[in-house]
Amino acid sequence: MKKMIAIGFEGSANKIGVGIVTLDGTILSNPRHTYITPPGQGFLPRETAQHHLQHIIPLVKSALETAQVTPQDIDCICYTKGPGMGAPLQVSAIVVRVLSQLWKKPIVGVNHCVAHIEMGRIVTGADDPVVLYVSGGNTQVIAYSEGRYRIFGETIDIAVGNCLDRFARVLTLSNDPSPGYNIEQLAKKGEKFIDLPYVVKGMDVSFSGILSFIEATANEKLKNNECTPADLCYSLQETLFAMLVEITERAMAHCDTKDVLIVGGVGCNERLQEMMRTMCSERGGRLFATDDRYCIDNGAMIAYTGLLEFAHGASTALEDSTFTQRFRTDEVKAIWREANLAKANSLADKSI
Amino acid sequence: MDATPYAKSQWDFSCDLEVNFGSEENASIVYATLMVDKELQPDKVKRLMTVSNGKLLVHFEAIEARFLRASFSAFVDVLTLATKTIEEFGPGMEL
Numbered sequence: 001m002k003k004m005i006a007i008g009f010e011g012s013a014n015k016i017g018v019g020i021v022t023l024d025g026t027i028l029s030n031p032r033h034t035y036i037t038p039p040g041q042g043f044l045p046r047e048t049a050q051h052h053l054q055h056i057i058p059l060v061k062s063a064l065e066t067a068q069v070t071p072q073d074i075d076c077i078c079y080t081k082g083p084g085m086g087a088p089l090q091v092s093a094i095v096v097r098v099l100s101q102l103w104k105k106p107i108v109g110v111n112h113c114v115a116h117i118e119m120g121r122i123v124t125g126a127d128d129p130v131v132l133y134v135s136g137g138n139t140q141v142i143a144y145s146e147g148r149y150r151i152f153g154e155t156i157d158i159a160v161g162n163c164l165d166r167f168a169r170v171l172t173l174s175n176d177p178s179p180g181y182n183i184e185q186l187a188k189k190g191e192k193f194i195d196l197p198y199v200v201k202g203m204d205v206s207f208s209g210i211l212s213f214i215e216a217t218a219n220e221k222l223k224n225n226e227c228t229p230a231d232l233c234y235s236l237q238e239t240l241f242a243m244l245v246e247i248t249e250r251a252m253a254h255c256d257t258k259d260v261l262i263v264g265g266v267g268c269n270e271r272l273q274e275m276m277r278t279m280c281s282e283r284g285g286r287l288f289a290t291d292d293r294y295c296i297d298n299g300a301m302i303a304y305t306g307l308l309e310f311a312h313g314a315s316t317a318l319e320d321s322t323f324t325q326r327f328r329t330d331e332v333k334a335i336w337r338e339a340n341l342a343k344a345n346s347l348a349d350k351s352i
Numbered sequence: 353m354d355a356t357p358y359a360k361s362q363w364d365f366s367c368d369l370e371v372n373f374g375s376e377e378n379a380s381i382v383y384a385t386l387m388v389d390k391e392l393q394p395d396k397v398k399r400l401m402t403v404s405n406g407k408l409l410v411h412f413e414a415i416e417a418r419f420l421r422a423s424f425s426a427f428v429d430v431l432t433l434a435t436k437t438i439e440e441f442g443p444g445m446e447l
Contacts, residue, residue, distance in 0.1 A: 053433055057440050071441070087426075090389065094430050097385040098437040321388055 004075045004311060007063065008303025009056075009092035012084025012112050013137060014043040016052040016091070018059040019300030020067040020074075023307055025122035028067030030293070030300040031059050040172040042165065049087035056095055063299065071103040076315065078306025081109035082327030084137065089323035097321055106315040108306035109322075112297075113138060113329040114149060118308060119301035120263040124288035128259075130251045132244060132276070133329075135264035135297075136161035136180075139205065139244070141251045142329060147338050149329050152251040153203030160240050161266045163207040167236055170215055171229050178296075183233045184269050190234020192227050198239055203250060205243045210236075241272045245279050258285030268295040308336040361413055363398070365420045369410040371431065378442070379403045382434045386427070397423040 004023040010016070010032075017032030035051035037043050064070070079096040080089060100107045117131050131142040131149070139155035158166075161180055168179030173186070197213055199206040214236060221227050248260055260280050262273060268291055277287040294301065309315075312335045373379040383403045391397045396419045400411040410427070414420035 049429075053429060056433075057436060060441070071445075090430065091433065093388070094385060094433050095437050097388060098381060098434050099441060101381045101384060102438065102442055318384060319388055323389075 004307060005069060005073050006076050006078050006108075006303040006307035006310065007060075007074050008078040008110070008299045008301070008306055009096055010080050010112070010115075010297050010299045010302045011052045011056070011088045011092040012080045012082070013088065013297060014048050014051075015297040016055050016059060016088075017297060017299035018056070018063040019298055019303045020063050020069060021300050021303045021307065023311055025304060027300045028069065029063045029065075030298050031062045031066065032298050033059060034177070036176045039174050040169050041175075042169065045085045045087040048085060049091055052088050052091040056091055059299075060095070060099075071099075071105070074103065074105055076106045076108050076306060076310040077103070078108040078110050078302050078310075079321070080112045080115070080302050081316075081322070082324035083112060084323075084325065086323065086325050089325070093321060093323045097318060100318060100321075106310065107318060107321050108310050108314065109316040109320070110302045110306045110309070111327055111329065111332045112302075113140065113142075114332050114334070115301040115305040116263040117142065117149060117261070117329075118305040119294050119298075120261045120267075120288065120290060122304060123290050123294050124261060126259055126261045126288040128257065129261040129288060130248060130255055130257050130259070131261045131263060132248050132267070133264045134160050134244065134262065134266035134272070136165055136266075138264060139207075140329060141203070141247050143251060143255045143257065144334065144337060145255075147333055147335075149332070149334060151328070151330055152254065153205070153247040156201065156204050156206050157208040158211070160205075160207055160244065161264070163211045163240060164236070164266070166211055167214060167218075167232075170218055171232070178265065180266060180269065183237065184271060186230050187233035187237045187271065189230040190228070190232075192231040192235075193238065194221070194227055194231060194235040196235055196239045198243060200243050200246055203247055205247060207240065210239065237269075237271055241269075241275050244272065245275050248276065249279055249283070252283065252285070258283055259288060260285065261288040263290070263295060265296045268292045312336045312339055363413040363415050365415070365417050366411065366413040367420060367424060368412070369424070369428075371408045371410075371435075372406060373408065373435075374406050376403070376406050378438050379406050379408045381438060382408055382431065385434045386430060389430075391423060393419065399423065399427070
């Protein structure tokens with residue numbers, strides 16, 4: 001039987017990507033382009049959308065060429081419905097609507113956060129882990145329960161990646177390949193730990209106060225030679241990641257799960273992975289993590305998650321193919337996991 | 353060709369855009385694509401679209417010039433993208 005194939009479009013933040021995958025998780029192509037701003041500056045919706053407008057069509061061509069597939073081979077066209085920045089999200093949505101009509105193929109709207117989780121699961125083989133989803137726009141501790149990905153803890157203000165990115169602007173570090181990567185490299189040279197606020201509130205975390213604190217004290221401390229930029233990066237990482245490990249561990253205890261999966265752009269930080277791995281091994285569990293090819297936003301994760309939904313009978317009508325800045329992880333019914341559950345139950349019945 | 357099928361403007365600021373696709377099918381694809389996204393501030397800007405003889409006719413109305421400008425400019429960006437997508441991936445596309 002012919003394998004099912006999907007094309008996926010991701011453009012919710014500063015990356016625009018187009019990926020082509022099969023239902024078993026094989027990635028046939030996954031090109032992307034990142035909008036990189038000058039040091040000291042973040043990316044704004046309007047300029048980011050202009051970047052996506054310029055790159056999306058060449059990316060579609062490149063994805064089809066690399067994968068060696070024609071539009072006839074494709075079963076469904078998937079796109080990020082949200083959450084994310086409005087104007088950049090619209091770029092993918094527009095192209096997908098046109099292609100759906102030209103190629104006569106169905107559309108599947110995908111939740112960005114769920115796509116990160118499914119991509120992480122298929123790439124690492126983690127079956128039912130506690131998921132830490134950390135990126136520039138999101139910070140959530142998630143576990144699957146009764147048909148949905150439930151959020152056990154999350155940030156109550158800014159995302160952990162946003163905190164790191166904005167501190168990189170204070171130090172005017174380069175945004176190429178990403179501000180977080182450059183903080184990570186600089187932190188390796190840090191020697192002195194500077195005390196920073198540590199803000200865990202039950203299952204939730206808060207980063208904005210820590211950012212304000214370090215923004216206010218960094219320049220003063222650097223001027224007086226009390227510490228180096230590397231010390232600040234090191235101290236910030238240690239503090240933020242310790243908070244994330246703490247709430248993840250609490251979720252594991254609650255769910256009685258030993259395995260952890262880290263997804264999202266901050267997930268490729270090796271220090272975070274190392275701290276989480278230590279905690280997991282102390283609990284007799286395993287850490288699952290991926291590298292920058294899958295951690296960072298890409299088209300393949302949208303294609304794969306959309307294809308899972310499509311294979312279980314779901315699709316999005318053209319007139320419903322909207323985009324939305326707010327779209328919580330637990331709004332999505334993970335129908336593909338329910339089906340697996342039903343299969344497992346029927347197997348169990350037979351064995352009785 | 354009468355580009356303004358709308359009898360009367362309710363709001364002070366208005367403008368019309370006419371794009372000739374030379375094909376009813378392509379005009380309809382762009383129409384269906386752009387109809388999905390509603391104006392974000394319907395109390396300030398209105399957009400009406402029709403397709404006729406392979407042409408897409410768009411009428412904008414707003415209560416202030418700046419809303420009209422913002423809405424029109426954003427619309428032209430996505431209209432251009434939809435049109436380019438048809439040009440690149442429509443019938444007879446070559447990889």
